[in-house]
Amino acid sequence: MTAQRATAAAPRRIRALHIVVLAIALPAAIAGLLIPVDVPSAGDLSPLARAGIAAGVMALCQLARLRFRVGAGAVSVTWGEAAFIVGLYLAPAEWLPAATFAGALVAWILLTFFTDRRSPLEILHVAGSLTVAVAVGAVATRAVADPFDARLTPALAGALALGSLAYLLVTGWLAALTLSVRHARPAGGLFLRALRAKLLMFVGNILVGLLVVSMIERDLRWLLLLPPALWLLQQTYGHRLRADEERRLWSAFAHATRELSQLDERIVATAGVSGALSIFGAEAVEIDVVRPDGKRRRYTGDASGTVSEADVSEPLPETLGDDPGLVPLRVAGSPVGLLRVRFPRALEPGERERMALSAYADALATALHDATTHQALKALTDRSAYEAVHDPLTQLPNRAAFLLKGDAALRRVVREVPVALLLLDVDRFKEVNDTLGHAAGDELLQAIAARLTALTEPGELLARFDGDEFALLVTDLETPDGDRSSPMPQALRRARALVEHLATPTEVAGVVMSVEASVGVVVAPAGSADVAELVRRAENAMYQAKEGGGSVAWYDSAKDEASTDRLALLAELREALAVDDQLVLALQPAVDLDTGAPTGVEALIRWRHPRRGSLSPVDFVRSVEGSDLLAPFTRYVVDKALTVAAEWSREGLDVPISVNLSPRSLLDPHLPADIAELLRRHRVPPRRLVLEITETVVLSELEVIDEVLSALRDLGVQLSVDDFGTGYSSFTFLTRIPVHEVKIDRSFVRTMADAPISAAIVNATVDLGHRLGLRVVAEGVETADQRAALAALGCSAAQGYHFFKPMPADKIVAVLRSLLDSAQAQVFPLRADGAS
Template sequence: MTASRVTAAAPKRIRALHIVVLAIALPVAIAGLLIPVDVPGVGELSPLARAGVAVGVMALGQLARLRFRVGAGAVSVTWGEAAFIVGLYLAPAEWLPAATFVGTFVAWVLLTYFSDRRSPLELLHVAGSLTLAVAAGAIATRAIADPLDARLTPTLAGALALGSLGYLLVTGWLAAMTLSVRQARPAGGLFLRAVRAKFLMFVGNVLVGFVVVSMIERDLRWLLLLPPALWLLQQTYGHRLRAEAERRLWSTFAAATRELSRLDERAVATAGVNGALSIFGAEAVEVHVVQPDGSRRRYSGDASGTLAEADLPESLPETLPEEPGLVRLTVAGAPVGMLRVRFPRALEPGQREQMALSAYADALATALHDAATHQALEALTARSKFEAVHDPLTKLANRSAFLLNGDAALRQVVRDVPVALLLLDLDRFKEVNDTLGHAAGDELLRGIADRLRALAAPGELLARFDGDEFALLVTDLEAPDGDRSSPMPQALRRARAVSEQMAAPIEVAGVVMSVEASVGVVVAPAGSADVAELVRRAENAMYQAKEGGGSVAWYDSAKDEASTDRLALLAEVREALTVDDQLVLALQPAVDLDTGAPTGVEALIRWRHPRRGSLSPVDFVRVVEGSDLLAPFTRYVVDKALTVAAEWAGEGLEVPISVNLSPRSLLDPHLPSDVAELLRRHRVPPAAWSWRSPRRWCSASWRSSTRCSVPSATSACSFPSTTSARATRRSRS
């Protein structure tokens, strides 16, 4: 049993193994010749003839061989055990190692010349390995009996069988060692596999040896019947080995093609390389995969398990050279790549290997095509997902992603911890588009986005809304000293820093310009509003910044006509009008500067809000004025003020009380009668009552208000002339 050459890996170790085997085998062979032996010189064969017959028998046993694959190589199975038994019967055991070395070397020279093409060192290695195996078997046999010209008895048969087993084990182990060094694989598994494949032939070889010895004992003419029997036995062995090789090939083929079921090009190509190495016992395998740009990526591996990957700029050739193991990979006529399998030089691929290679190439091409399709689909899906939540120009998050991710970020913040949202709008951006073109406008937006990325801290969310609007959600408003008690100043400082950075000179389309931005700032406790509401408030503040001419403005709910706070405040005002302890009067006296005597009292409303605390009129009166609660609110305040006036009148105090009146109330036709009814109910004389209209409430439609004014025949209430005069002047203007 000998190992065929399969790869050029580890040449130094292989050469060292050859030298070691020869260094042991040659002294053993020479030592056997130097040992004195008693050779019968009478009869049919002389000592020299016996030596020649032994050389011929050992050579003949190697020439009639079978080969089968083991891993990435092949093992030659010969009639070595039968030749060993016949040789021990015809020649002294001491001569047989030398006869084996000469005979096997000559036989393998002939085999190399006609088929194997081995190097001289490899031939010497084969001869040396068989010499050591014969020496081991001869020692085991001679330890029990001497077979030279002896009758075949059970004892001698046992001794020859034991020697043949030693021959099998030594040749199997040396062949496994050779394959192990070349393939970098464990020798134990290779040894067991080779012995299992050889064992049936080993038994037949031993029986053939016994038959030949029996025939020689009786009549040499019986040997004429031996060739047909050996030919039939050879065919039986060959059929069994081919069937086993076929089963192993397609079993390995099925396992390798299963491994191709991957969704990644690299995984498929790597599995393709490993599968080809295991199926064909190749020295090396290359898989070339065509890339979308026409270039190639090469995946390669060898029997030692080394895998490599490289990009090749050149495209796949239109016509591949005629080379065994080179196959173009195509799917429906479209090129996918190329498969190159480098078979061992000692194992030329036959028709069976070519068929397996073609089938494997089709499976590999389909797997690579499926992987490329999957990767393209994944890339398209990822791009679609990215574009769905990102602005295509700046690659920042878009509005929908900002709202979604912002709500998720707010849920991570402890409730009532202040957060801020900054909304930026570039001033006069339209002028850039109109003057330099939309390409320059896009370049400017990308530059602004890059600046904002640099300003955004980790954990903050940045997005570009439609047009030239950008949003920044800040969830950590902690001041440098760790103070969180005043979040608005911290947010405003952040907004001004952003505004200043935006105003820094930037070059667009070869023009250096400075672009200013209006920033709206809103600060709110986490959990009090979602991101959509914070954006709405920030937009309100941003428009205030634009209208006011400043770069930064903060959100003021009193100026927000669409504020949800206003809606909540109206409901709370409606509830406050039904109780007596929330809306209270604050009496502000008016005195004569000359005498110091009181001239009257102005009744001002205050709200003791159960949740918001003490609120002044500026916090809620504007909201009331724009709603249908103005009339009941006015009657409520008048009723409160007249209650105080009635109490003072009962105590003899004659101090006029005035109430501020909204211009919208002057348009209410029911106000005079309602006030007259309240005066009668509280028994307060009209002279003790007067109306005031603050300057900011005076309207341009004063003619309508004067026609419905409170002073009338029924009420006789006074309206200060100063206010009236101011209103008249506004109406004229």
């Protein structure tokens, strides 16, 4: 076996290997000629003729070669073992290395002239490799028996087989070593693959060699039968090698295309380069990727396995020329890139390789297109998600992100450890906008943001609120000496440092100005309030600073009566949640405008306060939403509603019940699991629970909200949009979050008879609901005229004082039964008092 050339110019290490092989082969050949050998004449054959015939046999076996790929090169398999056996029989073992060198040299000169293009040093390397292998095989054979002009016996046949095996191992190892040095690949794997490919031919060669020796012993005329048999064997060997190569090619193709199933351009391109190198045994592979912005990225790899990348500026070639390894990468006619495969000179691609290259290029183009598209979409999604929680002007977190991240930061702080929130407002900022223009105002805000960022310590959270307000959350108020006993003075010092730093003159729109600011400071133990409450207190303090004329003011609870009362109310609510007789439900049905049948019941919470009297949700829900009681309060209300729904089931009533959710509840990832547990406990089907949300949640565009809503929908719970039309971008909301029902806000229902705009909004909402397959419920219906107008517009259902006021749970069953019986009898009482 001999290694084929895989590169255009042999590197230095290959030349060194050539010299080493020749340094071993030439002395072996010359030494054999110098050793005196007693050669008896056999018939008319002189010793020189015997050596010449041996050299000729060696040359013929090299000319009748077959080749197969190994990496980026190829290995030639020949009839070498057969020639080795015949040569040992015809000539002394001492002369065979020289005969081999001469015969191989002549054969490879002819091959180079007609097919290959080899340098003289490479030809000498091939001849030297074969000479070394023959010398080792001859020594191994002579160690057992001398085959020269001897009768063929089983012992001699075994000796020749042993020598042939040594010849095989040496040629295989030298070929693998050559490819390993040339392409920096492990020689062991190349050696084993070469042996597997040569195994069948090796056995056949030994049998042919022994057969030729037997024919020479008996009658030379038997040799006339050899050419047809050898031709058939050559075809058999060739078919076997081609079948092996075919299996290798498509196995490598399948593996390479599997590796392309990625969604990252760099990974796909790198896998594409490696795959092409493996499939086609290429010297080098280049993949040019055309990106959506028109720029090109080139990925290059060679047989060593390394892949590099670089940007390129030249355009894609308009014509590909005659290069068979140059293939355009297109998807639906659009250029994706270019694939260049540099095949070894000794192995020009045939029709099979061209077809495989075309198929591989199609798979690579599709994978690159998918990866590029995915990355573009991911970048767009990431940018949208980033913009949803960042101020576009300063790139600081916005209010929504500050509240969310701030609460998360507070949860990580040990309870009762003091934290501080500083709220900064720029004084007379409006004058900058009015005098210098809004562009100058934006420039000033960016400068302020940069200065505040420079003063922000690790672990602190800085954000820009609407307009000219900035907030800083400090969760570590420890003084340099480790003392936390006086957090307020430290927070005030920090606030004054911010004011002083901002006061340093800065140039905006060509005008040098000094920024003045008012800062409100609040300090509280961690766990005593959430970030929303801290912001509210800081705003109170900031307004005190502005009114008092100072630049910094701290929050004084004595000046915040609302906060004092609110804290007391929250403490009382915590006690109310622990009992079962203070927080009760008032239930208000919604009726079908066509049949009068109940379409659902809304559960409204009421607080029977032992000291304050009856409180409606307006009196306490806002305080709950800004506290840590929101989650237990929500679970309490849902539990109460499902208790009522379970009682209806026992009464044979299948009517949905709806509960209002605070937007902040949708920030709780545990909400779906809590509701699922309550549904299982009360054995109420999820479809009978309707959760009402407001459009204000769309302002956040936080991923956690979408995840919570999706989990609720997957649970089977129905979603309803309450106060529809009053929020931000109603239609955008419906495209983001699939819901089951929309409830038209009472403000539009109340004014639709007199205000064309309100009527148009109601009409559009009803039409939109019909198109999207949603239930449309009108809230706040108080008159028969409003009911008639809604029915004329095709509104599905309505609720309000015109039908029923909210009522206690013990009265709702009788009302629902009455509505259902009336609907079945086609009687439509639309008022609680029986009036039509």
